[in-house]
Amino acid sequence: MDGYVALLRGINVGGHKKVPMAELRDVFADVGYPGARTYIQSGNVVFDGVGDPASARDRIASGIADRFGFDVPVIIRSAAELDAVIAARPFPGRDLDPAKLTVTFLARPITDETRRAVAVPDGLPEEAVVTTTEVYIYYPDGQGKSTLDRSPFWKPLGKAVTTTRNWRTILKLRQMLGHDGLPRQRPARPTSPQASPRKPSVDSEGGEHSFGGHITRRRGCAHTGCCVRSTNRATERCFKNGFPGGRLPSANRRRSPGVARHRSLPSRRGGDGVEAALAGEERARGRAAVPAPVLRGATRHRNRSRNARLEQHARRSTAEPGPNPL
Numbered sequence: 058m059d060g061y062v063a064l065l066r067g068i069n070v071g072g073h074k075k076v077p078m079a080e081l082r083d084v085f086a087d088v089g090y091p092g093a094r095t096y097i098q099s100g101n102v103v104f105d106g107v108g109d110p111a112s113a114r115d116r117i118a119s120g121i122a123d124r125f126g127f128d129v130p131v132i133i134r135s136a137a138e139l140d141a142v143i144a145a146r147p148f149p150g151r152d153l154d155p156a157k158l159t160v161t162f163l164a165r166p167i168t169d170e171t172r173r174a175v176a177v178p179d180g181l182p183e184e185a186v187v188t189t190t191e192v193y194i195y196y197p198d199g200q201g202k203s204t205l206d207r208s209p210f211w212k213p214l215g216k217a218v219t220t221t222r223n224w225r226t227i228l229k230l231r232q233m234l235g236h237d238g239l240p241r242q243r244p245a246r247p248t249s250p251q252a253s254p255r256k257p258s259v260d261s262e263g264g265e266h267s268f269g270g271h272i273t274r275r276r277g278c279a280h281t282g283c284c285v286r287s288t289n290r291a292t293e294r295c296f297k298n299g300f301p302g303g304r305l306p307s308a309n310r311r312r313s314p315g316v317a318r319h320r321s322l323p324s325r326r327g328g329d330g331v332e333a334a335l336a337g338e339e340r341a342r343g344r345a346a347v348p349a350p351v352l353r354g355a356t357r358h359r360n361r362s363r364n365a366r367l368e369q370h371a372r373r374s375t376a377e378p379g380p381n382p383l
Contacts, residue, residue, distance in 0.1 A: 063104065081102065
């Protein structure tokens with residue numbers, strides 16, 4: 058299969074002949090060219106196919122007319138022809154702005170007589186080089202300020218079908234074709250991508266932390282099961298008693314909703330009763346018992362009242378059951 062470029066004339070200009078690129082790609086697929094790729098809104102399509110380019114042009118033009126209800130002239134160039142256009146670039150040795158250098162593609166070759174008749178009128182700053190299939194024009198002041206289109210420059214071409222692209226677009230289309238002349242395919246995206254597990258990260262203070270369902274270890278700490286689970290890495294904190302350098306949250310710090318807190322953040326008065334309560338909760342959940350964390354320097358009223366309730370619960374859970382009055 059060979060690579061081709063389809064250049065559409067006069068679409069998406071001033072609100073006329075609107076052709077969305079997604080629908081244009083669908084048209085190419087409908088006429089037998091799946092996998093077509095478009096570049097910007099001016100109607101540049103890279104595709105691959107087998108057969109006569111003239112036949113491909115007619116099929117594409119017919120498909121566009123059937124889909125959108127208006128006729129659009131289509132000019133086809135193969136990868137080899139586009140390479141020849143780039144190789145024949147005039148004005149050698151001059152570093153020209155690619156946005157000011159344009160190439161006008163002709164749908165059909167012109168005669169040498171017509172080619173010689175196409176010349177820039179005197180007094181205009183533009184420079185032009187005309188071949189039998191392309192017209193190279195350099196606009197030193199930019200195409201927007203040029204008056205060349207209002208001059209008799211194009212008159213010898215008569216009603217020839219043409220379309221113009223700047224040099225930057227031409228180079229981009231050749232790049233899309235690839236080195237072998239075939240359209241480069243975009244890498245396929247997985248239909249059901251699965252999130253890759255987060256790799257353990259290391260913090261400078263030491264310790265092992267749990268966030269987003271994954272565990273990370275901090276340098277200098279061999280403790281496990283001493284942290285909160287969090288979906289926000291900024292909320293990682295270590296509550297291990299005696300952990301050197303552990304950063305503990307203050308009682309009035311607002312917590313992320315994604316944090317699964319410890320059931321208890323006791324003060325120094327928590328004691329063994331609180332540890333027993335926490336161990337009982339962990340055993341009820343089928344987990345290994347975790348030593349109770351101790352909150353340093355952040356005892357507030359809500360912590361004291363909560364610790365009091367936990368101590369009462371611990372006393373009840375550890376007390377020997379009395380005789381049944383019934």
